Amino acid sequence: MTTAPEPDAFRLPLPTPTTPVVPPHRVSAQHAHLNARYAEPTWPMAPLIENPSQPRKSIFWDRCPQALREELRLMAWTLINGELRRIFLKNRGVTMRSRPSANETPATVIRWTQLAKWLDERGLPALADCTRPVLHEYGLFVRDTAASRQMAVKALTAVTRLWAYDSLSARPTGIARPPWDEHGVDNYLPAAADGGGENAREPLSEETMSPLLTWAMRMIDELADDILAAWAETCRLRGIAARAPSTPEGRTALDAYLDAMFAAGSPLPASRNNGTGCLASTYLAGVTGASLNQVTVRTAQRGLTRIAAERPGPCPLTLPVTGQIAGAPWRTALDFNEAPLLMRHLGTAAFIVCAYLTGMRPQETLGMRAGCCPDPEPGADGHAGHHLIRSHHYKTVTDEDGNHLSGGAERDVPWVAITPVVRAIRVLERIVPDGHLLFDLDSHQFRSTRPYTGSLKASAMRVRIEDFVAWANAEAAAQGLPEETIPPDPHGAIGTTRFRRSLAWHIARRPGGLVALAIQYGHMRTALATEVSEGYASRSRSGIHRLIDVETALSVAETAAELRDHFDVGGGVSGPAARHALLRAARTPRFEGREIKANFARKFLARDGAVLYDNPHALLLCLYKRDRALCANSTLREAPALDRCVPGCGNSVRTDDHAAQLRERADLLDKKAVHTPQPVGDRIRANATRLRSYADEHDRTRITRQESPA
Incomplete structure (x- = not known):
């Protein structure tokens, strides 16, 4: 007796026109009402999305060539509802998951639509026309037209995914296996470009970031109370205006307010509507208790629209101003419109x-x-x-x-x-x-x-x-x-x-x-050195620590390169660690134009006694070795505490540039001391003298290229 074959658990049934696009077990509760039906022309992807900041995209079927639309519609439904077989995923690593993410799903369908348009332009009306030679030609087209290597990889991966999901469909199209999936993708990709990843993104310059942070913190620390109070009062006035009935008392209050404004020759409270000045009707209704209809009637009777446009005025709120900028109140009055x-x-x-x-x-x-x-x-x-x-x-x-x-x-x-x-x-x-x-x-x-x-x-x-x-x-x-x-x-x-x-x-x-x-x-250095973050660092340096490691590695490599260049052109170097620093700098690689991986950066920085840090505040370099670092106290730290640099430390190195900067700083301190009363002025002058002594010591002990650093 012959046993019937087991049904394929991965193959999906054929959907009907009313079948939901997203299966119930994958629907986000807050977006369940947006779930479309199979036959609808637009499929919102919001039912798949729970990330609150993720954009909610949709699939628009009118953008797909009509000849291939229904085939791709079924494939897209299969993509959303199905899961790839484990045997298919086994040899493809992390490049292919059993199903795409909520963000990747509409992007994949867009790439399928691009393939459909390419086929349609060549008179190929079905996915079955995607034979291996045709897909080879499409792969070359992607290679030659993709904006980047990454975009080409995504386009080709989408076609591979189309072939894989075809085996799960209730109505397979017969699309061929893409040649890049079988023989490798390199021949179908543009040349690789340098860079990529987070450490290829340019940081914000200090000149931009410093005032930006200053204004952001000022808003929070100095102005927030005023702004929140102004908003609460604005909402209160809006509520009054929205609910106020037309009463004789409201009309009388409105007339009294307007009469007082006219008598004083004051500008009328004004707003802007689509760039045009107009009377601030909601504000007037809120402060007088009149209804919006009564304000509209008076506006027409007394020509207030024209007057407000000619003499626009503020809409002040009766609130105290407590915030300050540079020691003075930041507003004379808070404003309804602002x-x-x-x-x-x-x-x-x-x-x-x-x-x-x-x-x-x-x-x-x-x-x-x-x-x-x-x-x-x-x-x-x-x-x-x-x-x-x-x-x-x-x-x-x-x-x-x-x-x-x-x-x-x-x-x-x-x-x-x-x-x-x-x-x-x-x-x-x-x-x-x-x-x-x-x-x-x-x-x-x-x-x-x-x-x-x-x-x-x-x-x-x-x-x-x-x-x-x-x-x-x-x-x-x-x-x-x-x-x-x-x-x-x-x-x-x-x-x-x-x-x-x-x-x-x-x-x-x-x-x-x-x-x-x-x-x-x-503050951030202190916070990142807590037990919490150290515990995090020891378990998984996958957060901000990884980026800090990368940036520190790039920084110390640049510092070593600058020391080499300074010494090679005849510059002098001094300090207990000067000779050793020159040897280490000569062996430190340059990283210009290269992307540094976090794991490499971590190992690079762990070389005790071989990493050269720049400390612009102390005007020296630190060839950090843990057992002789005075900043470490009783704790053997992995990196120097650059905010606690101790004079006379055996890790210190100075260059001619540092000596010149020490004297410049000393001159500035002397000028400051002239205008500072004693004993503070005496301490400032003593500090200037100390800085000059460091510069003089550098001049006496400096070594140059004429002297062997060994």
């Missing part, structure tokens, strides 16, 4: 502070919720520890089968939050309801009344950051603070993804002279 814009900038300022001073990725920052950073409980010694942020991360979160989880997962080890970050979170918690996303889209739309779900998107935040810069620069001009203008970054828009790289870059390089940055880097 409150929504200020709230928008306040949220942007909080994002800048959080994204920059934690090292979070944008989606991690946008995914924080109210209550994520509770005040720490005091320890056994009575002192409270660092604030910790417990929130979700998304980038590498997968299920047991290796498929990406759109909702992410709470990070095993929390982020460390220094004081400015805690203050920014507390401000955000005053904007959104308890437990909601700190960047909740509904709560951060201050002119719209439409309900939204999820958080602000990174694309929207990029625009808000540029708007914040424009506002801060206008404010700097108005407040007479031209030195606090935020200049354009030489590498383009600030964006949202450059903060993380910039933090690592600036911590590793410790720029001097920029107060706001220097203070925060000091």
Whole structure:
């Protein structure tokens, strides 16, 4: 007796026109109502998405050539509902998952549509026409037209995925196996370009980042109370205007208000509507208690629209101004019309502070919720520890089968939050309801009344950051603070993804002279040295530590190269570690134009006694060796504590440039001492004398190329 073959568990049934696009077990509850039916012309991908900051894309079938539309529709449904066989995945590593992520699904269908258009232009009306020779020709087309090697890989992988999912379809098309899947993809790719990864992204310059951080922190620390109070009052007046009935009392109050304005010759409260000046009707209704209809009637009767356009005035709120800029009140009065814009900038300022001073990725920052950073409980010694942020991360979160989880997962080890970050979170918690996303889209739309779900998107935040810069620069001009203008970054828009790289870059390089940055880097170094972050570092250096390692490795390699070049052109070097530093510098590789991997950077920095750090604050180099480092005290640290450099340390090295800078700094101190009363002035002069003694010692003991460094 013959046994019937087992049914294929991976092959899917044929959908009907009313079959849901996304299967019930994969639907996000908050977006379930958006799930489309198979026959509909647009398939929203929102039902697959739980990440609050992820854009919600859709698949539009009218963009696919009609001849291949129904075949690709079935393949797309199979892509969403099916899972690839384990035997197919076994030899393909991480390049192929059993199903694509919520973000990758619409991108894959777009690439299938590109293939369909290519076939349609050549008169090939079905996927069955994709024979091996045809796919070979398409692979060469992708190679020659792709914007980058990465884009070519994605286009070819999508076609491989199309062939793989065809075996799961209830109605297979017979598309051939792509030749690049069988024989390798290199012949179908453009030449590889240098760079890539996070450490190929340009950090923000100090000249841009310092005033940007200054204005963001000022918004949080100095202006937030005024802005939040102005917004609350604005909402109260809007509510009055929306609900006020037409009563004789309201009409009388409105007439009295207008009569007083006319008698004093004052400008009328005005707003702008689509760029045109108009009477601030909502404000007038709110402050007088008249209905909007009564304001409309009086506007027509008394010609208020024309008068408001000719003599537009502010809409002041009866609130005290408590915030200051440069020691003076920042406004004479808070304004009804400005409150929504200020709230928008306040949220942007909080994002800048959080994204920059934690090292979070944008989606991690946008995914924080109210209550994520509770005040720490005091320890056994009575002192409270660092604030910790417990929130979700998304980038590498997968299920047991290796498929990406759109909702992410709470990070095993929390982020460390220094004081400015805690203050920014507390401000955000005053904007959104308890437990909601700190960047909740509904709560951060201050002119719209439409309900939204999820958080602000990174694309929207990029625009808000540029708007914040424009506002801060206008404010700097108005407040007479031209030195606090935020200049354009030489590498383009600030964006949202450059903060993380910039933090690592600036911590590793410790720029001097920029107060706001220097203070925060000091705090960040302290925070990153806590037991929490050290525990994280020992288990998985997959966060900001990896970027800091990379930036530090690049920095010390540049320092070694500069020392070599200085010595080769006849410059002098001094200090207890000078000769050893020259030997080590000669053996240190140059990394220009190369991408440095985090694991390599970690090993590179672990070479005790072979890593040369620059300390621009102490005006010296440190050839760090743990057992002779005076900054280490009783703890054998992996790297020098550059903010606690001790004179006379056996690791120190100085160059001619350092000696010249020591004398310049001493001259500046002498000038300062002239205008400083004793005994402070005497201490400043003593400090200048000490700096000159370091420079003189360098001159006496310096070695040059004429003397062997061995």
